[in-house]
Structure formats: structure tokens, C-alpha cells
Amino acid sequence: MTPHQYPVFEEGQTLTEAELNDLRDFLHERDRLVGRMIGFGVNCGLGGMVKAGATLTIRPGLAVDQFGEPLVLSEERTIALPPTAVTPSYDFIATGPGGFSVVLEATDTIEPAPECGEEGCAGHSELHTRGVALRIVAGRVTGTRMDFSAEPLLSVEPIRLALDSTPINSYPTLRNAIATRLTNGTQPLVDTALIAKLQATSIVSADQAGVKGYKCGWLNMVLFATLDLLRIEALIRLSCDRSTTRPGVVLGWVHQVSSTWVFDCAFRHAWEPPRGFTEAFLGGTCADPAGSFRDELEALLAGYAPPEPVPGGTTPPPVKCPKGSILIGGKCINIYYPPPKIPDHWQIPWEFELLDPKVPIWYPPYERPWKEPWTIYETEQWNRFDDGVIGATDYVGRPGSEVRNVLEGFIAEDGGLADIRVLAPAEAQALDGYLPSGGFSPSDTIVLSVDSAGVVVATGRVAAVRNTRLVGAALPAALGAATAAQAAATELKGLSAGFETRFDAMDQTITGLGGNLTTLQTDFLAYKTSFDPGSFDTRVGTLEQDLKQFGTVQGRIDVLEGKIEIITKVGGGGRPEPRIGGGFADTTAGPHRGIDKALGQGIADFAETTIAAMRSLPSAGNRNFKRYAAAADRAKTELAATAASEAPADEPMVAAATLEMLSTLRTLVKAAGVSPDLGRQLDAQLRELGGLMQ
Incomplete structure (x- = not known):
């Protein structure tokens, strides 16, 4: 009998073993035929993984071989590495690339027939079990098969855009790759005029963001439509005839990369649906099963129309x-x-x-x-x-x-x-x-x-x-902050009133300071005209007594300074300072208090008298005395020039020049050779005088 013939039994016939086996063979062949109509290759699972570099594990799964035989691997299998190749050869495996292919193959195991125990028994039938086996074969899968993962266009990255629509990767690279695949050697997949239109597109620096975004989005759509068409073409090219000398399904290729074993599932028999299913699923015609996908791609290429640039002129109001x-x-x-x-x-x-x-x-x-x-x-x-x-x-x-x-x-x-x-x-x-x-x-x-x-x-x-x-949620906190600010403002108002009273007292104190400095200037003029080295210590002692009169002034300034600090911390900014003769000076521009220009000029005159007195000494014990005298003279001149300026905002500069002058004057007096104790006293008193202005 042929595989397409089957026996028909009637009552009273004598059946032979051949007739019964013909029925079995017919049913088996019909099952295989249905399997071939369903497809071929790995249907589900059957993936591989190398563990610890020494073991290949194959997971359970389903497959159908070239003859339509269903292959079921019901549990995980392991293979030791390096594997030992078996002798069976397959016409779909080439040994040239090296490595090993894992092949899933159908098996038919025969179990011995049970012994007869009945009277007149001539024997029982054999029991056959259909199963699968994993074969390790040298080489790698070859021949016609569904291998779309090797499509070169899959390796080209779609265009990605920055937030301002600037392309991150290359537009020309993707465009040229698509054009090459559509050209398809000498058998173009679409109208060649449309391929030329694709190659003529580009992104230029003058393109606005919306135009760049359109072009990149359009090119990505062309890429995906081209991949769809190529996938369909690959499915259509599959043959219904999968004749082979020995059936089996390749699950993958295991080989070494830099002495490390790897399993590559790209080299396997991927699932291949029957052509009839592909054509019915795609909805194309029998003459061109991929026609609908080709039409879609050609319409996309023909419809390329980037938006017009934004019109010039003024921006119109919205509607x-x-x-x-x-x-x-x-x-x-x-x-x-x-x-x-x-x-x-x-x-x-x-x-x-x-x-x-x-x-x-x-x-x-x-x-x-x-x-x-x-x-x-x-x-x-x-x-x-x-x-x-x-x-x-x-x-x-x-x-x-x-x-x-x-x-x-x-x-x-x-x-x-x-x-x-x-x-x-x-x-x-x-x-x-x-x-x-x-x-x-x-x-x-x-x-x-x-x-x-x-x-x-x-x-x-x-x-x-x-x-x-958000405003509603923040309103209670804002009301609380407003209440706290109002309380702080009330407290600040009270402090300001006390602050104003203190400055009135400060104004009177500074006025007295001006009179004391005038007295000092007179004393030094007398000292200049009738200088007696023997009585220098006495003169300095008198000066010491005069300067000590400023001690009470310093204390009063310290008290007021504390109050000013309180106001500064509450108000967060600069504070006004008293001027000699009344009024206040702004100190936000620098670290010093403003000094009245008239007072600054008086201090400069006082310094001039002191410098002249020091220079009139018969001899000075310090060899740098002349240099110190010159420095003091320059500082005095700078102070006098600053005090003579007509700019109303120069009072902090007067204070700074005054401090510099006092520093050089202190150095000069000490270098004149006075006794150490008297020098220290004068040094301290001059520092105190400078402290009044800091």
C-alpha cells in the first residue's frame, strides 16, 4: 500500500498483521501531513543557555520537523561542554563554520512484547513509544530557512530627536540604508522613482524644528514599513518542500568566543508558517501576496511633504x-x-x-x-x-x-x-x-x-x-508668615524709636570729640615751637591724659553699637551712622563709619603737626625713621585730599583714610625713640582713637 491508501474492514474477514499495520501507517502519515500544513521549526520554547561556562541547558518546548512530526521536549536537558559530537549527519548542517549544532530529533523506542499467558496465545504486539532526542552535531545550520534576524536593516538605528527636534544620530545613514534595501540589487522592491525621491531628502541647518521633526518621523515610518515589506518577502520565499535525508530541527549553535562557550539561537530553524497562512493573514492577492504592504510603503514615499516654513512678518494673535x-x-x-x-x-x-x-x-x-x-x-x-x-x-x-x-x-x-x-x-x-x-x-x-x-x-x-x-494648600502657611512679619515690624518700630534717642546722645558726644581734637592740635603746635627732648615724656604724658578723656565716649559708643547690631539683625541690611554736626551717614557701601569731612581735615592738620614734631627730634634711634615719616606724610596727604573732595558719598572713604593715617602715625612715634612704656601707652591711645571710627 502507498501512504495514501488505507484498509477497510468488514465482518467475517481474516485480518493479517500487514493490514493492521497499514492502517497504523496511514493514520501516522495523515498526522504528519497535518503537521507540515501547520509549519516547520521551533514553535515554542527550546531556548538554550550556557551555565558556569561548562554546561549547556536546553529548556522544554515544542517543534515540528520537516516531515511534520511533532517534537515535544517535556523537561529541561543539560549537555556538558565541550560537547561530544555524534556521527549522524544532516544535509542542512555545514561543518565549515566549526562549533556544534544542537538538533532535536524524533525517536521511536520499542518495548519488548509481553509473554503469552493465555491458552492458545501466539504472541502479543510490540509497544512503540515516540519521543525526542538531542543530537550534538559538528557544524552550523545552512540552506534556505526563515532567518529574518540576519536582515541588515535591523542593525540600523531609527532617528532619535533631542528635545529641540535636532537629530541625535545620522539622517543620511538611515536614508541610504533604506534606499539600498529597497533597490535590492537588480530587483527593486518599489518604484525606482520613489527610491530616488527618498535619496533626495535631507535635513539642512536652516530647517526649523517642526520641519526636522517631520522629516525624521517620516523617515522612521519608511524604515518600519520597509522592514514589514522585507519580512513579508522573506516569508513568501519559503518553500513548501522541505525534503531531507534525515529530519530534525536545529535549536542553535554552540561555539567558543575567546575560549568562552556561547549559545547562539540565531542559527536555528526558526518557525516557518505555511505560505497559505501567510497569504491569508497578509490580505494580499495570489499574484502579489505582499501587495498591500508594498502599496503602503509606496504611498508613504510618494506622500513626503514637509511643512512649509513659518510665515514671515509679525506673529498673529491667537484665535x-x-x-x-x-x-x-x-x-x-x-x-x-x-x-x-x-x-x-x-x-x-x-x-x-x-x-x-x-x-x-x-x-x-x-x-x-x-x-x-x-x-x-x-x-x-x-x-x-x-x-x-x-x-x-x-x-x-x-x-x-x-x-x-x-x-x-x-x-x-x-x-x-x-x-x-x-x-x-x-x-x-x-x-x-x-x-x-x-x-x-x-x-x-x-x-x-x-x-x-x-x-x-x-x-x-x-x-x-x-x-x-497649590495656592489653596499654601494659603495657611502664607497667613502665618504674614502674622509673624507684622509682629516683627511692631518690634522693629519700638527698637527704631530707642535707636533714634541713642543717636541724639551720640551726636552730642561726637561734637565734644571735635573740641578735644582741637585742643590736641593746639598742644602739638606748642610742642613743635618749643620742643625740648628732655621734656618729651612729660608732653606725651599730658597727651595721654587728654586721650583718656575719650574713654567715656568709647563706652557710650559701645552701648549704642550693641543696639545698632540688634537693628541690623532684625532689619537685615546697612545702618545709618552719626555725623559730626548732626545727621547720619549711610554705611552700606563699606565696613567703616562715615567721618565728617571737616573732622577729617582737622585730624589731617593734627597729623601734620605730629609728623613735623617727630622730624624735629635731634636724632632717632630707628634707622627706618625717615621711611616711616614719609609713609605718615603720604597718609596725611591722602586724608587731606579725601576730606577736601566735594562728592557727598565720600565719607566712608574719609574714615578709611583716617584709619590708614593713624596706623602710619603710630609707627612713626614709636620709631622716634620714646621710652617703651610711653610708646605702648601712646600706641594704645591712638588705637582707641581709631576705634571710634571703625
Whole structure:
């Protein structure tokens, strides 16, 4: 009998073993034929993994071999590495590449027939068990097979864009790779004129952000459509005839890479569906099963039409659309951008109970999710306060500052107060509550993302209702802060009143200081005209007594200084200082108190008298005396010049020059050779005098 013949039994016939086995063989061949109609290769599972570098593990799974025999590996198998190759050879494995292929093969195990125990028994039938075995064969799979993973276009990366629509990777690289595959050697897959149109596209520096985004998005769509067409072409090329001398399904290729064992599933018999299934699934014609995919790709290539550049001239005012719509092409329509992440339970609003399961389900089941998409996305709706929606798509490509001015004016004319942010794309993305949007309500926080040239590349918003909630949550804290500020202001007012009283006393004290300095100047003039080295110590002692009179002044200044520090800590800034003769000086410009210019000139005259007296000494014990005298003279001259300035804001400079002059004068007096004790006393007294001005 042939595999397509089968026996028919009737009552009373004598059956032979051959007739019964013919029935078995016929049924087996019919099962195999069904298997061949289903497909060939690895159907499920059967992956491999190298563990610890010494063991290959094959997972359970299903496959169908070239004859249609179902292969079931019900449990995990392990293979020691390096493997030991078996002798069976397969015509679909080439030994040249080296390594080893793991082949899943059908087996038929015979169990011995049981002995007869009945009277007149001539023997029982054998029991056969069909199973599978893993064979390790030297070499790698070859021949015609479904191997789309080796498609070169899969290794080319789609175009990725920065936030300002600048391509991150190469547009020409992807374009040329697609054109090469569509050309397909001498058998182009699409119209050659369309391939030429593809190759003529490019991105230039003058392209605006929207144009760059369109071109890159279009090219990515061409890439994916080309891959779909190539995948279909690969499936169509598969043959229905899988004749072989010995059937088996290759699961992968195990080989060494730098002395490390690896398992590569790319070199296996991937699942190959039958051509009839492919044609029916794709919906093409018998003459061109891939025709619908080819038509789609050609339409995409022919429809290349980047947007026109943004019109020149001034930015036009927006058109406000009502009830959640935006202006697109002169028409108010509803376009709501989805958030970066769709909620896991997005489908709940679309579900409802069917009273009659035979009634068709209308999609969408009801109108609200379509008209109010924010209910699905769980984001902030627009037009919450019924102030309409402004379309933003017309402003991409225009200067951000110009768009802001136009929007501010438009919203102000409508009685609103605009909150518009012009930010870099990264700053906009980091803004709390930011949502990309093609429109916004006037009450929203409007966000314009601009590139390095200040041109708008994206628009978005922070919903007005979100800002309202934030203000409401912060209001109690703001009221508390206002109450604390009012209490602090009351306390500051009381301190200021005491501060003013203290300065009145300070004013009188400084006036007395001016008289004392005049007395000092007179004493030194007398000293200059009748200098007696023998009585120098006595003169300095007299000077010491005069300077000690300033001790009480220093104490009073210290008391007032403490109060001034309190005011400074409360008020947080500079403080006014008393001037000789009344009034106050501003000290925010430097660390010193302002010194009245008349007082500064008097101190300069006093210094001139002192320097002249020191120079009139018969001899000085310090060899640097002349240098110190010259330094003191320069400091005195600088003080006199500063005090003579007509600029009203130079009083801090007078104070600084006074301190410098006193420092050089102290050094000069000590270098004149006076007794150490008297020098220390004079040194301390001059420091005290300087302290009055610091």
C-alpha cells in the first residue's frame, strides 16, 4: 500500500498483521501531513543557555520537523561542554563554520512484547513509544530557512530627536540604508522613482524644528514599513518542500568566543508558517501576496511633504476656541496630548455591562471618553474655568519672546492676567505639573520651549486648576508668615524709636570729640615751637591724659553699637551712622563709619603737626625713621585730599583714610625713640582713637 491508501474492514474477514499495520501507517502519515500544513521549526520554547561556562541547558518546548512530526521536549536537558559530537549527519548542517549544532530529533523506542499467558496465545504486539532526542552535531545550520534576524536593516538605528527636534544620530545613514534595501540589487522592491525621491531628502541647518521633526518621523515610518515589506518577502520565499535525508530541527549553535562557550539561537530553524497562512493573514492577492504592504510603503514615499516654513512678518494673535477645542487649519477641533505614561486601568471608563451578549459593542461605548480624554489619561483638563482654549500649533518656529508678547496682550485684552514661561526644553520638562499641549486656556501657566536661538520648538502648559490647588494648600502657611512679619515690624518700630534717642546722645558726644581734637592740635603746635627732648615724656604724658578723656565716649559708643547690631539683625541690611554736626551717614557701601569731612581735615592738620614734631627730634634711634615719616606724610596727604573732595558719598572713604593715617602715625612715634612704656601707652591711645571710627 502507498501512504495514501488505507484498509477497510468488514465482518467475517481474516485480518493479517500487514493490514493492521497499514492502517497504523496511514493514520501516522495523515498526522504528519497535518503537521507540515501547520509549519516547520521551533514553535515554542527550546531556548538554550550556557551555565558556569561548562554546561549547556536546553529548556522544554515544542517543534515540528520537516516531515511534520511533532517534537515535544517535556523537561529541561543539560549537555556538558565541550560537547561530544555524534556521527549522524544532516544535509542542512555545514561543518565549515566549526562549533556544534544542537538538533532535536524524533525517536521511536520499542518495548519488548509481553509473554503469552493465555491458552492458545501466539504472541502479543510490540509497544512503540515516540519521543525526542538531542543530537550534538559538528557544524552550523545552512540552506534556505526563515532567518529574518540576519536582515541588515535591523542593525540600523531609527532617528532619535533631542528635545529641540535636532537629530541625535545620522539622517543620511538611515536614508541610504533604506534606499539600498529597497533597490535590492537588480530587483527593486518599489518604484525606482520613489527610491530616488527618498535619496533626495535631507535635513539642512536652516530647517526649523517642526520641519526636522517631520522629516525624521517620516523617515522612521519608511524604515518600519520597509522592514514589514522585507519580512513579508522573506516569508513568501519559503518553500513548501522541505525534503531531507534525515529530519530534525536545529535549536542553535554552540561555539567558543575567546575560549568562552556561547549559545547562539540565531542559527536555528526558526518557525516557518505555511505560505497559505501567510497569504491569508497578509490580505494580499495570489499574484502579489505582499501587495498591500508594498502599496503602503509606496504611498508613504510618494506622500513626503514637509511643512512649509513659518510665515514671515509679525506673529498673529491667537484665535480662542470654546469648550476644549483648538484651532487647526482654521477649524476648532479637539486634540488632547496624552501623558508620558498611560494609567494601568485606562480601560475602565470604556467597560460597561452588556444586557444582551448578542448585541454588537459600539466603539467607543459612550461619548465622554472621546470628548473628555483627560478622564482616560487621568490628567488635568483644559478649559476648567470656561475661559476657552488658545491654539498653540501656529507659534512653533516663531521667536519665543515675540509669541509671549502677543499672548500677553491677547489675554490682557480679554481681561485676564497671563502667566507665560519661556524655557529651554529640559527646563520645561522639569517644571512641576508640566504637560505637553497643542493649546492652553488663558488661565493656565503657558510654557513655550525654545531652542538656543530663542525659537519656539514645543508648547505645553501647567493646568490652572493645579495652580489653584497649590495656592489653596499654601494659603495657611502664607497667613502665618504674614502674622509673624507684622509682629516683627511692631518690634522693629519700638527698637527704631530707642535707636533714634541713642543717636541724639551720640551726636552730642561726637561734637565734644571735635573740641578735644582741637585742643590736641593746639598742644602739638606748642610742642613743635618749643620742643625740648628732655621734656618729651612729660608732653606725651599730658597727651595721654587728654586721650583718656575719650574713654567715656568709647563706652557710650559701645552701648549704642550693641543696639545698632540688634537693628541690623532684625532689619537685615546697612545702618545709618552719626555725623559730626548732626545727621547720619549711610554705611552700606563699606565696613567703616562715615567721618565728617571737616573732622577729617582737622585730624589731617593734627597729623601734620605730629609728623613735623617727630622730624624735629635731634636724632632717632630707628634707622627706618625717615621711611616711616614719609609713609605718615603720604597718609596725611591722602586724608587731606579725601576730606577736601566735594562728592557727598565720600565719607566712608574719609574714615578709611583716617584709619590708614593713624596706623602710619603710630609707627612713626614709636620709631622716634620714646621710652617703651610711653610708646605702648601712646600706641594704645591712638588705637582707641581709631576705634571710634571703625
